[in-house]
Amino acid sequence: MSSRNSLVRRTAGSRGTGETVAPPSGPEPGWWSLSPERARTLLLVAARPTITAMAATVLLVLVVMLTTGTDLTSAPAAVAATWLAAHQVPFTVGRTTLGLLPLVPTAVLVWLAARECARAVPNRPTPVELGWLTGAVLAGPLLMTAVCLAVTGDAAGVIPLQSPGPVAAFGWVFVLYLGAAAAGIASQAWSSLCAFVPIEIPEWAVLGARAARRTVLRMLGCAALATVISFFVHLSRFDGAFARAHNFTDVLGMAVLSLLYLPNVVIGAAGILSGAAVLFGAGSVGLFGVTGGHMPVVPALIPVPEGPASPWWAVLLLVPLAVGVLGGIELGRTSDDRPGAPWATLTCAALSTLTFLVLAILGSGQLGAVGWVGVDLLMLVVLMVTWFGFGGFVGMAFARRFLTPAAPAEDYYDDDDEYDEYEDDYYDDDEYDDEDHADDEDPVEYDDPAVEVDGELVEDFDDELEVSIAAPGSTDEPADDIVDVEVVESDLPDEDKTPGR
Structure with missing residues (x-):
């Protein structure tokens, strides 16, 4: 059979059924054509998060207006303004500009869109499919934003x-949902997404990006812990924060509003821990000084420390330094590329700083008569890249000198990212399941495959037929009686098609 198999050439498109399947004829469908099932999926991606968000917005506005006794004639404008505010779009009521908006609704809306996008990502997406999917994620929110702008006008x-x-x-809606689409696609098809990049991504860049994600989460965790501790330290100001509340509804409303602003407070706390100041109009709060200014009296600002600054506050600078050192230790232990490890450390510091810069921009804005409220962005960038970069190099040098290298397999390969291309769909159980036939009492006898010789199908193929083939590199011409032989497998039951038989 070895000499025979040397001339076997399976017909394109056949799967052992004995029939030759011709390739599809006609022009290929254009990029604008969509199957009905795919069009339905994209419609759900565009409509479901938007309808869910708008329904929740309408319900929230009606509950607030009914509990406060507000006239419902202004309900459409309130719904439109709430939709825009949930997407960080500043608006002005009278002479008061509100640009410092809570981040919890924004995070929920982006998460819903990213989750819906991740569900719709195909197994092996093409650039055209990803383009359609991104457009679907953006279409619904942009259309709703246009309606809300018309209503407010x-x-x-x-x-x-x-x-x-x-x-x-x-602009805000486009940027937010573009990030949601990127997050949803990357969570399901990271390897395919990297394949579209025109240049090869070095290994140290991937390691640095993963370390940056852990660095950001650690820093936010430390900031949240510092916020909770400061809240209990300044608990005596709790009653004063609710001084303007006249009934239970006011207390509940202020408490819910403070919870919605909690991510803004945590981001400000991360900036303070890095050494940057948080500005409240003309005033500021930092580790090295507190400048008096007009500050709103709300429960969300109870953790904000009051002056003067204590000398021991400077010890808190060890927090971002320790976070950077820990990231460097992980890179030093898991990276086998010693020349690339410093670049991975710099990548981690740069991406971590960039992430906090984006968060600080989202968590800041104009707050009426108070003025601009937020972290000093320039100082934030300078200090965080210093702590994370310097601490990362210190941790990397320490790990190389004193610690045993860790097995990098868990860090290098993620089950969801790297091995998605090896799915069960690629291997049919009826084709590769040898155990189904291991215990058969009567083995199945197979007929000799039919052979096509010079365009004629020959059922009885003589095993003793001798075919001469010139050896590689030989100058001898093959015999004149060599024919073009193509083996076409005969019909077999689907359950009996096992390899090697």
């Missing part, structure tokens, strides 16, 4: 609500 003559600029509104 019509309500401007009835209530003192100024419609925000379309550039700011569409």
